[in-house]
Amino acid sequence: MGLLLKGGRVLNLENGELEARDVLVEGRHITRIADSIEADAHEVVDLGGHVVLPGFIDMHVHLRQPGFEGKETIATGSQAAARGGYTQVACMPNTRPVLDTPELMKFVIETAEREGFCTVLPYGAITKSELGEELTDIKALREAGAVAISDDGVGVQSSSMMREAMRVAASLDVPVVIHSEDEDLAKDGCMNEGVVSKRLGLPGIPGLAESAMIARDILLAQETGAHLHVCHISDAWSVELVRWAKSMGLNVTAEVTPHHLLLTEAIIDATDGADANMKVNPPLRTEADRQACLRGLLDGTIDMIATDHAPHMEEEKKRPFRTAPFGFVGLEFAFPVLYTELVEKNNLLPLHELVQKFATNPAQVFKLNGGRLAEGALADLTVVDLNTERTINPDEFYSKGRNTPFAGQQVKGWTVLTVNQGRITYQA
Numbered sequence: 376m377g378l379l380l381k382g383g384r385v386l387n388l389e390n391g392e393l394e395a396r397d398v399l400v401e402g403r404h405i406t407r408i409a410d411s412i413e414a415d416a417h418e419v420v421d422l423g424g425h426v427v428l429p430g431f432i433d434m435h436v437h438l439r440q441p442g443f444e445g446k447e448t449i450a451t452g453s454q455a456a457a458r459g460g461y462t463q464v465a466c467m468p469n470t471r472p473v474l475d476t477p478e479l480m481k482f483v484i485e486t487a488e489r490e491g492f493c494t495v496l497p498y499g500a501i502t503k504s505e506l507g508e509e510l511t512d513i514k515a516l517r518e519a520g521a522v523a524i525s526d527d528g529v530g531v532q533s534s535s536m537m538r539e540a541m542r543v544a545a546s547l548d549v550p551v552v553i554h555s556e557d558e559d560l561a562k563d564g565c566m567n568e569g570v571v572s573k574r575l576g577l578p579g580i581p582g583l584a585e586s587a588m589i590a591r592d593i594l595l596a597q598e599t600g601a602h603l604h605v606c607h608i609s610d611a612w613s614v615e616l617v618r619w620a621k622s623m624g625l626n627v628t629a630e631v632t633p634h635h636l637l638l639t640e641a642i643i644d645a646t647d648g649a650d651a652n653m654k655v656n657p658p659l660r661t662e663a664d665r666q667a668c669l670r671g672l673l674d675g676t677i678d679m680i681a682t683d684h685a686p687h688m689e690e691e692k693k694r695p696f697r698t699a700p701f702g703f704v705g706l707e708f709a710f711p712v713l714y715t716e717l718v719e720k721n722n723l724l725p726l727h728e729l730v731q732k733f734a735t736n737p738a739q740v741f742k743l744n745g746g747r748l749a750e751g752a753l754a755d756l757t758v759v760d761l762n763t764e765r766t767i768n769p770d771e772f773y774s775k776g777r778n779t780p781f782a783g784q785q786v787k788g789w790t791v792l793t794v795n796q797g798r799i800t801y802q803a
């Protein structure tokens with residue numbers, strides 16, 4: 376018995392056409408896509424004209440397990456992912472302990488298989504405990520299932536350490552995924568350095584703290600031949616550097632978050648720095664930076680959308696702006712908020728190009744099985760309702776985190792059904 380999705384409109388990822396098709400899922404795969412498929416003995420779900428997309432892939436989330444289960448767990452975070460239309464997420468290693476051993480890779484993968492709602496791909500740390508002092512066993516991490524290596528949460532400050540990591544990673548064909556931050560330049564900043572930080576008297580983080588590290592790491596990638604992937608790009612010069620690296624033929628890719636595409640430090644200005652739900656790293660920057668990120672996404676300099684889903688507890692986010700932790704949740708509304716703002720309202724790109732940045736490109740860049748809608752493809756898919764407007768309401772989140780500056784926004788494009796390897800993981 377299969378799962379028959381009847382009456383949906385399947386998005387053609389090449390030309391953007393919406394094609395009225397039935398989709399049959401048997402086992403873990405899509406076995407047929409046709410005008411009309413007989414129900415036979417299949418379990419039927421009527422899609423009522425909603426749009427069928429490849430399951431989304433988020434290469435940057437924080438699931439907080441082990442160690443910070445009060446903020447999130449693999450179960451709650453992956454359920455939030457399924458609600459957001461995601462079928463695969465890659466989780467960052469800044470847990471406690473840090474994900475820096477093969478045993479911990481195994482722990483994440485097995486916990487996700489047992490309790491999770493999507494495929495979870497763990498990152499292995501670049502350095503032990505993310506202290507920047509000693510390289511991990513990258514080969515062993517890879518063999519245990521690490522999707523790539525990253526010290527996200529902190530930048531690798533030592534250039535020689537990063538050089539050695541890239542040499543090893545290049546020889547193993549493992550992507551090096553960077554949180555670019557020069558700690559010396561970023562100091563104890565809590566928001567973008569500029570007119571707003573000055574007015575509010577808050578310590579700033581200059582864009583240079585990001586771009587200078589990206590420049591260094593592009594040169595190291597050039598020298599070592601490593602695949603460099605830039606996390607949560609936020610600054611205009613950073614985008615320019617990635618564009619240049621690509622023009623030189625280097626293996627450099629990048630991601631951007633919904634918040635850096637849609638928000639600026641103006642929201643912190645407007646609220647006088649009173650709400651730490653607006654605090655994130657890298658910080659929300661200027662309108663010029665936001666426009667540069669947008670342009671980079673549209674011209675292909677930036678390959679994909681990643682949420683950097685970073686749940687924190689309400690008490691923590693109630694602290695003063697200066698001392699509250701950095702981070703926003705994002706999994707449950709990333710697609711609706713970007714569909715609404717970029718596609719529906721402002722017509723900046725067509726639906727199928729947005730979907731490429733949510734599914735096809737992450738699969739391609741990280742060589743994952745996913746991002747395709749075709750007979751024989753893995754049955755990772757998401758069905759979205761492009762018409763019904765709903766409010767982003769943190770009280771409804773499956774995530775334990777409620778920390779988002781997008782709360783209250785009215786958006787369309789909500790997921791109605793998510794299927795991960797043939798299993799229904801979310802149904803509205």
Ligand SMILES: NC(=O)N[C@@H](CC(=O)O)C(=O)O
Pocket residue numbers: 437469527528529554654655656657683685686700701702703
């Ligand atoms: N993005 C954030 O503001 N916070 C992340 C760390 C990170 O992604 O660098 C976190 O782990 O909370």
Ligand SMILES: [Zn+2]
Pocket residue numbers: 527528529554606607656657
């Ligand atoms: Zn980071």
Ligand SMILES: [Zn+2]
Pocket residue numbers: 435436437467527528683685
């Ligand atoms: Zn992160």
